[in-house]
Amino acid sequence: MRRAPWIPICLISIMVCMALFAPLLAPYSPIDQALREKLIPPFWMEGGGMSHILGTDAFGRDVLSRLIYGARVSLLVALLALIAGGGVGLVIGIVAGYIGGALDNLLMRLVDAAFTFPAILFALLLAVTMGQGIGTLVIAISLLLWASFARVIRGEVLTLRQRDFVALAKVRGCSSLRIMLTHILPNVLNTFLVLVTLNIGVVIIAEASLSFLGAGIPPPTPTWGLMISEGRGRIADAWWVALIPGIAITLLVLSVNLFGDWLRDRLDPQLRQL
Amino acid sequence: MKRYIVHRLLQGVVLLFLVAAIVFFLGRLTGNPVDLMLPEGSPPEDRVAMTQALGLDGSLLHQFLIFIGNALHGDLGMSIRMREPTVDVFFSRLPNTLAIIPWAILFAVAVGIPLGVVAALNRGNIVDRAAGAVAVLGIATPSFWLGVVLIFVFSVQLGWLPSGRMGGPDHYVLPVITLGSFLIAGFMRLVRSSMLDVMGGEFVKLARIKGLSEAAVVWKHCLRNALIPVLTLWGVFVGNLITGAIVTETVFAWPGIGRLTYEAVIYRDFPLLQAIIILKAMLILSINLAVDILYAYVDPRIRLA
Numbered sequence: 412m413r414r415a416p417w418i419p420i421c422l423i424s425i426m427v428c429m430a431l432f433a434p435l436l437a438p439y440s441p442i443d444q445a446l447r448e449k450l451i452p453p454f455w456m457e458g459g460g461m462s463h464i465l466g467t468d469a470f471g472r473d474v475l476s477r478l479i480y481g482a483r484v485s486l487l488v489a490l491l492a493l494i495a496g497g498g499v500g501l502v503i504g505i506v507a508g509y510i511g512g513a514l515d516n517l518l519m520r521l522v523d524a525a526f527t528f529p530a531i532l533f534a535l536l537l538a539v540t541m542g543q544g545i546g547t548l549v550i551a552i553s554l555l556l557w558a559s560f561a562r563v564i565r566g567e568v569l570t571l572r573q574r575d576f577v578a579l580a581k582v583r584g585c586s587s588l589r590i591m592l593t594h595i596l597p598n599v600l601n602t603f604l605v606l607v608t609l610n611i612g613v614v615i616i617a618e619a620s621l622s623f624l625g626a627g628i629p630p631p632t633p634t635w636g637l638m639i640s641e642g643r644g645r646i647a648d649a650w651w652v653a654l655i656p657g658i659a660i661t662l663l664v665l666s667v668n669l670f671g672d673w674l675r676d677r678l679d680p681q682l683r684q685l
Numbered sequence: 686m687k688r689y690i691v692h693r694l695l696q697g698v699v700l701l702f703l704v705a706a707i708v709f710f711l712g713r714l715t716g717n718p719v720d721l722m723l724p725e726g727s728p729p730e731d732r733v734a735m736t737q738a739l740g741l742d743g744s745l746l747h748q749f750l751i752f753i754g755n756a757l758h759g760d761l762g763m764s765i766r767m768r769e770p771t772v773d774v775f776f777s778r779l780p781n782t783l784a785i786i787p788w789a790i791l792f793a794v795a796v797g798i799p800l801g802v803v804a805a806l807n808r809g810n811i812v813d814r815a816a817g818a819v820a821v822l823g824i825a826t827p828s829f830w831l832g833v834v835l836i837f838v839f840s841v842q843l844g845w846l847p848s849g850r851m852g853g854p855d856h857y858v859l860p861v862i863t864l865g866s867f868l869i870a871g872f873m874r875l876v877r878s879s880m881l882d883v884m885g886g887e888f889v890k891l892a893r894i895k896g897l898s899e900a901a902v903v904w905k906h907c908l909r910n911a912l913i914p915v916l917t918l919w920g921v922f923v924g925n926l927i928t929g930a931i932v933t934e935t936v937f938a939w940p941g942i943g944r945l946t947y948e949a950v951i952y953r954d955f956p957l958l959q960a961i962i963i964l965k966a967m968l969i970l971s972i973n974l975a976v977d978i979l980y981a982y983v984d985p986r987i988r989l990a
Contacts, residue, residue: 528969
């Protein structure tokens with residue numbers, strides 16, 4: 412048994428605390444502009460100081476405060492999108508796998524189509540037609556997730572369905588719905604949990620990419636993707652504005668992925684191929 | 686074989702129709718599409734003219750039929766911002782994207798595949814771990830940020846390479862690396878796991894017994910068979926490249942279809958975005974169809990299945 416990945420777990424906990432207690436932790440408002448204090452470098456550079464540890468951006472906003480509030484958006488969107496997209500995938504996977512036949516065929520065709528067609532295009536379209544916001548963003552990212560959930564869960568259900576306890580339930584006269592809910596669902600929850608953890612990173616990067624492309628949560632709400640997007644124009648004279656949020660994203664995604672790998676090995680070693 | 690091609694072609698047409706329907710109904714979902722299609726502050730006559738041209742006084746189905754009819758004639762509407770037919774805009778930008786894609790694939794193949802092979806050969810030891818770490822880090826790094834970092838290091842700090850726009854060969858280096866990075870980690874992981882599957886095979890033992898050199902066994906016999914799963918996932922990689930092109934071209938101000946997509950989003954140019962999505966879907970479907978047919982020719986197991 413591999414040891415629990417303590418460093419990633421610590422990092423994830425720190426980020427979750429940042430998101431939960433942002434108003435208590437952030438030294439400044441993430442939105443208020445202070446043009447007299449713009450583009451102050453981080454404390455270790457010349458001209459920087461302890462008043463703005465990670466410096467300020469082009470509008471004089473404190474980078475650390477925006478980073479802390481940005482964790483909120485990233486984690487909230489990740490949570491909602493995983494519930495929505497993962498949930499839809501779970502239902503489709505169970506129904507397709509258990510009912511089978513023409514329905515299964517149709518649903519799996521849709522899954523194949525979703526894999527070949529980049530979901531980001533629909534996400535961008537949603538942002539333009541429905542307007543930017545957290546709802547749009549969650550729907551858009553769910554589109555990215557459901558297919559991979561559906562495919563894996565269906566595979567699992569196909570083998571479960573052959574098992575004796577399902578046959579027994581059928582003999583006892585349970586309805587299909589009841590079998591799916593009480594016999595199949597509890598047996599795929601481990602897999603579902605592993606899929607959720609393995610996909611947190613995917614969602615966070617998707618959220619950041621959409622914010623970067625101007626299709627995320629509208630400014631001035633701080634998000635990590637938006638911070639990179641705003642900072643990249645000043646990369647020559649103020650690199651910290653764009654580079655620091657990227658480091659935060661990479662660390663968080665790296666941590667959840669390592670944690671997910673560990674959880675997978677513990678709960679569901681058969682998923683190794685994923 | 687003919688039946689297979691016809692079947693796949695029909696599938697492609699159905700999918701394309703589905704994409705067009707989704708795009709169309711999403712545009713109608715939010716109220717009057719004329720608001721999405723005309724620039725702000727257009728005169729009322731324009732609104733009336735467009736309402737009639739799109740059949741907006743008719744039923745939704747009627748409007749959809751007009752939309753499909755126009756699309757079949759190669760008319761996907763006018764871009765709001767550029768005041769040009771969207772199809773023309775798309776095809777004038779497409780060559781610029783096609784100019785970097787082959788290099789990005791080449792870069793990803795040149796880095797990802799050897800890395801995967803080396804990792805598989807050194808299974809479990811430090812080399813494998815190092816290659817694994819590269820893949821894990823590659824997946825965790827957002828590519829648009831990687832692009833910004835590359836600009837910071839190679840353009841701003843070192844001054845070796847230009848930070849964007851099209852130009853001589855030096856303009857290609859950073860965009861190609863960024864776009865290629867969308868594929869490297871995937872290639873590496875896939876090659877590693879399928880190499881591990883293949884290396885236990887009987888034909889590999891036979892090749893060794895025949896006294897072939899280890900290099901010939903690994904790079905010729907194993908790798909060729911290990912590449913099959915990489916090829917079957919071709920469709921996913923094409924999708925990755927299309928997504929990657931949007932981000933890469935945005936970071937490097939590269940005037941291709943990816944940058945065009947970004948511009949359509951930030952300028953709220955709905956007709957252009959609608960056309961881009963349908964045309965990209967066509968592009969993806971035709972590439973996949975071509976690869977599948979080619980593949981069926983090479984491997985009879987597929988066309989008979």
